Amino acid sequence: MSILLLTSVPSEEETMWLNSLRASLPEEDIVLQDQVRDKEAVDLAIVANPPQGVLSTLPNLKWIQSLWAGVDALLDDPTLPENSPLVRLIDPTLARSMAESVATYTLMLHRKFPLYVSQQSETNWKQHDMPLAVDRQVGILGLGEMGRASAQLLSQLGFNVRGWSRSLKNVEGVECFSGQQGLSDFLKGLDVVVNLLPLTSETRGILSRSLFEQLPKGAGLLNFGRGGHQVEGDVINALDSGQLSHAVLDVFSQEPLPKDNPLWQHPNITLLPHVAAPTNPGTAVQIVTENVRSFRATEVMPKTVERTAGY
Ligand code: NDP
Ligand code: OXD
Numbered sequence: 369m370s371i372l373l374l375t376s377v378p379s380e381e382e383t384m385w386l387n388s389l390r391a392s393l394p395e396e397d398i399v400l401q402d403q404v405r406d407k408e409a410v411d412l413a414i415v416a417n418p419p420q421g422v423l424s425t426l427p428n429l430k431w432i433q434s435l436w437a438g439v440d441a442l443l444d445d446p447t448l449p450e451n452s453p454l455v456r457l458i459d460p461t462l463a464r465s466m467a468e469s470v471a472t473y474t475l476m477l478h479r480k481f482p483l484y485v486s487q488q489s490e491t492n493w494k495q496h497d498m499p500l501a502v503d504r505q506v507g508i509l510g511l512g513e514m515g516r517a518s519a520q521l522l523s524q525l526g527f528n529v530r531g532w533s534r535s536l537k538n539v540e541g542v543e544c545f546s547g548q549q550g551l552s553d554f555l556k557g558l559d560v561v562v563n564l565l566p567l568t569s570e571t572r573g574i575l576s577r578s579l580f581e582q583l584p585k586g587a588g589l590l591n592f593g594r595g596g597h598q599v600e601g602d603v604i605n606a607l608d609s610g611q612l613s614h615a616v617l618d619v620f621s622q623e624p625l626p627k628d629n630p631l632w633q634h635p636n637i638t639l640l641p642h643v644a645a646p647t648n649p650g651t652a653v654q655i656v657t658e659n660v661r662s663f664r665a666t667e668v669m670p671k672t673v674e675r676t677a678g679y
Contacts, residue, residue, distance in 0.1 A: 469618075511532065
């Protein structure tokens with residue numbers, strides 16, 4: 369049997385993945401699309417943003433391993449074979465990397481860094497109140513792999529942390545809320561809201577005016593989930609009115625973000641090029657290796673994505 373590595377990442381990156389996977393799984397025949405001799409022999413696919421229409425031509429595909437945590441783009445592909453389960457990347461190193469980003473930018477807002485940067489540009493020596501972390505409420509939308517690791521790190525830093533998920537969770541040091549009925553209580557009084565939801569039909573557009581209006585005036589926003597979560601015009605309006613004081617945006621509906629998008633120029637936006645938690649090839653290859661070896665030994669698939677829920 370063969371494993372197809374299917375990506376649309378730049379060719380040096382694809383070669384890096386191919387070489388690393390081959391080195392880690394020497395017992396497997398791992399091939400690129402143009403090296404497939406017999407489509408019937410391909411029983412697994414490892415993918416990163418794969419071109420549409422290829423996976424559906426593989427009649428014996430048992431499951432698809434994504435090299436990314438978020439699978440919204442894959443699930444949006446109308447040609448994705450319905451009966452090949454999808455496995456997303458679940459990597460504690462990735463979650464730790466996300467937690468670092470969440471902590472970095474939460475601290476940046478907590479310590480009023482954007483204000484002092486702007487004062488420096490005006491040679492303005494002015495001191496402002498400095499609340500303690502224990503006096504701040506930080507809320508995380510999504511208490512999955514990324515959300516839980518981030519909530520725990522923020523809690524260790526001394527913040528009051530809340531989390532919101534579909535089903536009610538129990539996370540030490542985190543006040544947990546769930547479902548639509550829990551959202552308003554979750555939002556009440558938050559100084560910073562962090563989005564770590566997957567993009568699904570239920571969560572698309574959640575970062576909108578109606579959510580911002582439920583936050584105290586001057587709250588901060590971190591969107592590290594997906595661009596489809598934010599209604600760009602509503603983010604800009606909320607920043608212009610002061611409802612939001614600052615937004616750190618890492619993800620966009622169109623990536624790379626077009627140069628003429630007004631988000632680039634907004635003085636109260638910190639813009640990142642989708643780097644909150646990049647896949648770490650070293651640990652990702654180890655995880656894929658474990659998934660493949662365990663499947664070969666037991667025929668038991670790793671945990672798969674629930675397609676109807678969209679994550
Ligand atoms: P998980 O699937 O582990 O967690 C998703 C969380 O969101 C769960 O707690 C889930 O609730 C909750 N959720 C889903 N739908 C709803 C809903 N309708 N209402 C309330 N809560 C909901 O995902 P990860 O934590 O691994 O990743 C989250 C997302 O982060 C990815 O999908 C990806 O888009 C993004 N990401 C971004 C990166 C970046 O660099 N910017 C890097 C990696 C990921 P429940 O627990 O009840 O199921
Ligand atoms: C991911 C990402 O989903 O990089 O892994 O956004």
